[in-house]
Amino acid sequence: MNLTDREKRMLDGAFGTGPQSAMRLLATLGEIYGAERMIPVSSCHVGGRSYLISGEENIEWMTDLLNGGARFQVFTSTNPCSADSERWKEMGLPEELVVKQRRADEPYLKMGAVPLGSCLPYQLGNVPLPGTHFAWGGSAGATFVNSVLAARGNREGSPSVIAAAIAGVTPEYGLHLKENRYGKVLVDLSGLDHSSLCLSDYSAIGSYVGRTLLDKTPVVVGLPQTVSQDQIRFLISPMPTAGAISLCHIVGITPEAPTVEAALGGKKPADKISVGLREMQSSFEKLTTTRQEDVDLVCFGCPHCSIPQIRQIASLLEGRKVHANTRLWVATSGHLKVMAQLMGYVEIIEKAGGLVLTDLCVAPGAPFHLVPGVKTVAINSARGAYFIPGACNLDVIFGDTEDCIAAAITGRFRRSR
């Protein structure tokens, strides 16, 4: 691999042991993937800060980097973690978890991370510029940036993102290279009546596409012109979990995909699939792990809830009460919660007995298993439903937003369609 003088000096320890460790990690990845050089990154977003995911080992590593002189050189924001540090008691969580999470967060803040605490950093000021390169953990966000914002990056584990944020560069491999970004399989959604689909349906479609295509980049056609950012987010966020997809061309929206031909790089598609109601429905069944109706906790926010989602949840809950045996959590960012408060939505949701929570991950780093009495969780996204059984060893029900709200009110989940 060809390193610049600055990169070589960093590798030799001229900037301290922290940057040296970061560069050694990046050089190693570069060698393994056959990268020819490092490229600058304009934006970083670190996942894996959740104490429940990375534990004491991450604290040790981050502290060593910090003490070795490492600081984040590029704009770096943080993903959510295992608890809302203000409301852990109402959530039924042990204080110990919040104390440990604070300790885990310290080195990130000292290195200069912006504590957005959200998987929607692109709604909150961390927006990679078109044509630049990024290093993001949290596969939902990385896939969104690749597919919608015209910047380039790979889906990464958190150590390599931290290293890139410290060194300011990342090895040029995978989706950083134009030749690896072309679509491979045509995905036709024109057979669906889009006016009848809800957000959860798009996530069910995305999950089907992920598990069918595995690691082949999709080229999606047949979405209406009126498609919203939330719908796109729900469509693409399950693709990296159901499969290993980190870029989805949506013809007419993805900057690299003005036409099908451009998305495919002038080649013929390797395959073509159509997604209909049956394929969509199969995701709801596949990701639901129980036939029990009793629900202990209903949650929204994988990925984090946007304002339109919080508005919908508030309107469905207005004047009603969450069941005495069921909890309702709505996870979003601190920024968006302030907006939702000003708009009156938080009051409606909390008056009904729900909690609007910030800085909380409700899927890979979720703390559901630490909440007394929680055995079954209902969630409205395929991405969330994928993570919860493995991360928390609990049963999960994947249902649409309206059915999930009904479950929160009655304590029982019933599919309305």
Add this chain to the structure above:
Amino acid sequence: MKIILKGRKVIGGVAEGEAVVTKEPVSFLGGVNPDKGIVVERGHELEGKSITGKIFVFPHGKGSTAGPYIIYAMAKRKTAPAAMINVEAEPIIAVGAAMGNIPLVDRLDKNPLEAIATGDWVRVDGDRGVVEIIKKEDG
């Protein structure tokens, strides 16, 4: 008898020790206890065996992308292998070895799972990508 294999440097550094060889992929997260340096994956052919201070020879990693943290923790707690040899290194093992500063080589000119047996004395020169093996029976 001394056998010399040549391969690719992944992480530099020199170490020697007794080999522990498995033909099964290894997941450090959940598969190895970082406090004790013992393989704990149920049904793994090395279940219950220590890899601390050993030259750990296995095909490649598997499992969670949080695996590097475990390798790093083992290095900090002095329970890590002295060096690792893979058939083909992948990012989980390589990033962990980079974080823990553990010599790692792969792509040797002979399959290390056949050329090396548990108990052989092995010297790994990570900087040059060279592995020297002294077979156990030669004592």
